[in-house]
Amino acid sequence: MTQVSEPSDYRRAVGAIMARGVEWEIDPTLDRVRDLVDVLGEPHRAYPVIHVAGTNGKTSTARLIEALLRERGLRTGLFTSPELTTLRERIAIDGEPIGEERFVAAYEDVLPFAQLVDGKHEARLSFFEVLTAMAYAAFADAPVEVAVVEAGMGGAWDATNVADGAVAVITPIGLDHTRYLGDTLEEIAAEKAGIIKPESVAVLAQQPVEAAEVLLRRVVETGAAAAREGVEYGVLSRDVAFGGQQLSIQGLHGVYDEIFLPLFGDHQASNAATALAAVEAFSSGAPSRGEHNLEAATRIAPGEDYFGGNEGQLDPALVRSGLAKSASPGRLEVARTGPTVLLDAAHNPAGMAATVNTVTESFGFTRLAGVLAIAADKDVAGVLDQLEPVVAELVVTRNSSPRSMPPEELAEIAGSVFGPERVHVEDRLDDAIDRAIGLAEETGEYRGAGVLITGSVVTAGDARILLRVEETR
Numbered sequence: 001m002t003q004v005s006e007p008s009d010y011r012r013a014v015g016a017i018m019a020r021g022v023e024w025e026i027d028p029t030l031d032r033v034r035d036l037v038d039v040l041g042e043p044h045r046a047y048p049v050i051h052v053a054g055t056n057g058k059t060s061t062a063r064l065i066e067a068l069l070r071e072r073g074l075r076t077g078l079f080t081s082p083e084l085t086t087l088r089e090r091i092a093i094d095g096e097p098i099g100e101e102r103f104v105a106a107y108e109d110v111l112p113f114a115q116l117v118d119g120k121h122e123a124r125l126s127f128f129e130v131l132t133a134m135a136y137a138a139f140a141d142a143p144v145e146v147a148v149v150e151a152g153m154g155g156a157w158d159a160t161n162v163a164d165g166a167v168a169v170i171t172p173i174g175l176d177h178t179r180y181l182g183d184t185l186e187e188i189a190a191e192k193a194g195i196i197k198p199e200s201v202a203v204l205a206q207q208p209v210e211a212a213e214v215l216l217r218r219v220v221e222t223g224a225a226a227a228r229e230g231v232e233y234g235v236l237s238r239d240v241a242f243g244g245q246q247l248s249i250q251g252l253h254g255v256y257d258e259i260f261l262p263l264f265g266d267h268q269a270s271n272a273a274t275a276l277a278a279v280e281a282f283s284s285g286a287p288s289r290g291e292h293n294l295e296a297a298t299r300i301a302p303g304e305d306y307f308g309g310n311e312g313q314l315d316p317a318l319v320r321s322g323l324a325k326s327a328s329p330g331r332l333e334v335a336r337t338g339p340t341v342l343l344d345a346a347h348n349p350a351g352m353a354a355t356v357n358t359v360t361e362s363f364g365f366t367r368l369a370g371v372l373a374i375a376a377d378k379d380v381a382g383v384l385d386q387l388e389p390v391v392a393e394l395v396v397t398r399n400s401s402p403r404s405m406p407p408e409e410l411a412e413i414a415g416s417v418f419g420p421e422r423v424h425v426e427d428r429l430d431d432a433i434d435r436a437i438g439l440a441e442e443t444g445e446y447r448g449a450g451v452l453i454t455g456s457v458v459t460a461g462d463a464r465i466l467l468r469v470e471e472t473r
Helices: 007-018 031-039 058-071 100-118 127-141 185-195 209-222 266-283 294-298 316-324 349-362 380-387 407-418 429-440 457-466
Strands: 049-053 076-079 091-093 146-150 167-170 201-204 225-228 234-241 244-250 255-261 333-336 340-343 367-372 393-396 423-425 449-454
Touching: 007 100, 007 127, 031 100, 031 127, 049 058, 049 185, 058 076, 058 146, 058 167, 058 266, 058 316, 076 127, 091 127, 100 127, 127 146, 167 185, 167 266, 185 209, 201 209, 201 266, 209 225, 234 266, 244 266, 255 266, 255 316, 266 316, 266 349, 333 457, 340 457, 349 380, 349 449, 367 380, 367 429, 367 457, 380 407, 393 407, 393 429, 407 423, 429 449, 429 457, 449 457
Parallel strands: 049 146, 049 167, 076 146, 167 201, 201 225, 340 449, 367 393, 367 449, 393 423
Antiparallel strands: 076 091, 234 244, 244 255, 333 340
16 A cells, blocks of 8 residues: 655655656657556556647647546546646646645556566666556556547657557647657658557548648558548637637537637637547447447447547537636646736747737737747747747747757847847846836837747746746646
8 A cells, every 4th residue: 555655755756757867868669668557457458548649739639638528527537748837737637637645656656667677678667658657557546437648759659659549639740859750741640640549530630731641541551430620520610709719610420519618729729629529539439437448439430431420429518618618728828917928838830830820810919029948959940930920029048948949049040030139138037028028018008018938838837837827737
């Protein structure tokens, strides 16, 4: 029996996990994590899994899926990455991050088996492999009735892929993590497609043609069923509303009208449609308690497109209620007003383009100042190109990650895009935020002033702490 641990034990557990190596140093093998879950008794097979991969929107989509499942009365597990402020955010049960004591208990339960597996391999288990096993074990211990699992990076070789998802969700694919996943859309899509398993349902968000071809080839090869945004499901209409947007969605089993989504932008509307399709696909053949095989979880003819039918339509009232309660912290999150300060985790050109479009559509700023802290291995120039048309003044800085580009180096790149006179440098994020607020208010147009803090999940998380935004749910 695991003893109750003091809060200080939580800090020691986090330190021990982090000491296993940084998350972005990956080794393309599932051997170690598979050995670990095997000796743990295969906790990832104790419940059905909805697996989510992609380049942009996967965390938001995973959260929306989980919110809809929970609204239907299911006990849920949610595994996402990276965290905004605390490592335990990554493992949530019934919509709440596990507490410090439960996190420590999960780590202590896994640790002896991790040490056993460490001794069998040349390289010991990584940070992300241990955390993934902890999540699967915590979900089995709860127990949950369904787990929504976001891949960390890629898909085929991601540690989460020891599980066979009854539903595999692929959010929009773009060029990111090219050092690890390949430098073409086709290569990246092939890696993401690895989460699509035989007899599963692949829910595919709108994709570039090159990526779509690779994903559909994988669907055919595995005998999965495909549900495609823009074909089998999609957003029928959307209108900007106070605090979000009003949607009508064509699902796999019917039309859902009068949906209020408290998130901004057409990309979030698309994420909501994809989440709804994933829950429909899962729920049309959702296994009863104790029935966790793929055939029971899907019951769809393999190798066919998912045409659905009205018989499997979800209760529209529950859909409206579930999406209305949804949240995606750090994704164009309003952290304060007077002036309005937005936090956003966009970190690649495609993600920043969506952010810029949404800010333009949903917020009537007459003057917008930006704060940018971004990892050195990102397409920094591409991100800046997207920001330049809407940001009047840009403050460049660093976040708490060792990957953060030095402010002076970032300023040099930003100066070539914005012009040096529009770029300001601050070594600390708190000073950068204060500087940006002052720049936004320079015109005296109090109501029209805004600040966008962006460039990384770490940037958004650090800013949340500095601005004292309530803890992530």
